[in-house]
Amino acid sequence: MKAISYSRYGGPEVLGLGEVDDPRVGPDSVLVKVRAAAVNPVDWKCREGYLDPILQPVFPVIPGWDVSGVVVRPGPAVPEFAVGDEVIGYVREDVLSRGTFAEYVAAPARTLARKPRSLSFEQAAGIPLAGLTAYQVLHRVLEVKRGETILVHAAAGGVGSIAVQLAAHLGARVIGTASERNHDFVRGLGGEPVSHGEGLAERVRGLAPEGVDAVFDSVGGDALKASANLLAPEGRLASIADPEVVDYGGRYWFVRPDPQDLQHLSDLADQGTITIHVSKTFPLDQAAAAHRLNQEGRTRGKIVVTVSE
Structure with a gap:
């Protein structure tokens, strides 16, 4: 072949x-x-x-x-x-x-x-990879619940775009970082876009003055450090990009194959929940x-x- x-x-x-x-x-x-x-x-x-x-x-x-x-x-x-x-x-x-x-x-x-x-x-x-990553972090690591506010980094990317949709489906309020050219795209997924880069913390605080309940990091570095300071009391932090997330009290996650999770994602796609x-x-x-x-x-x-x- x-x-x-x-x-x-x-x-x-x-x-x-x-x-x-x-x-x-x-x-x-x-x-x-x-x-x-x-x-x-x-x-x-x-x-x-x-x-x-x-x-x-x-x-x-x-x-x-x-x-x-x-x-x-x-x-x-x-x-x-x-x-x-x-x-x-x-x-x-x-x-x-x-x-x-x-x-x-x-x-x-x-x-x-x-x-x-x-x-x-x-x-x-x-x-598969992006969907399972988003699904497993939201459900198994962050345990996002209805009414909570979650910050999703790189919200227009492969993992982030699915995470925004899944979190919104769970009933969460979703703030997503993205470049300005992707803000309308993030809105279409069900998120509230904010620009990444310098001043990110202030922009997120403007939308969530009391902090966010959970952060889904797929960037690492400065974005991860800023995220740790944006958490509300008892807030949860997870990263798929930077193992140093544990230094901030969060969890690092490497996606694993799971046929049940994958079938659930396939069903959600057929239901129109994720695109x-x-x-x-x-x-x-x-x-x-x-x-x-x-x-x-x-x-x-x-x-x-x-x-x-």
Whole structure:
């Protein structure tokens, strides 16, 4: 099959399209014909070696953890999926090896759920990693409740845009940081936009003088430090970007595959509770360009790589 891969750590230039062996389908796996794979910041961080301490590479590495596609063959221990089923998945394992930027992927059944019927393959590919991250932080870490006020950083990005919608669905008031060009977009998601950067704390205090009940940080650094000072008494702080959040009394979260959570997100998409904005798509052979654009960090919604049928 054709796949994007890299044989050493480095910039986007190490990515190349070529022929690789078809994946083997184990008893608990499902062979999926890839139709689309979303790009996430973790993809280029893996490519550059930042996650080497926790994820061993088995070169050549096929990047990509998000997928939407069609079941070609379920493993013998996977009765829940059949040939022709449309699925989405957060296909992460404990090594870097066989990712989703390929014509096919052998996905463990524990990483899959049924694709939302109402979304295109490109839109659906944007749900797994970003959606699971948002869902798990809001429900398991911050435990956001109706009537609370939550500050969501990078509210127009892949994770942030879903977090705004999910928090609003929970009945929370959502303040979201974004550049001014994305303020209308954040409003459309159900949030109240504020500009990030210098003066952020004063702008948030202007909207929430008593402080916010929870902060969802996906930026780290100065934004995290400012956030810690914006919490109301008993406020909660979580970060997916900066482990130093624990120094401020918060929790660091690394998303994990969960088929029940993923199916719930798929159902919410079909109900119209969450929408996925795809800012740009690239064909498989232009995956390096997709990585470069994602690495710039100014994307609204998701960047997606498509694979021809």
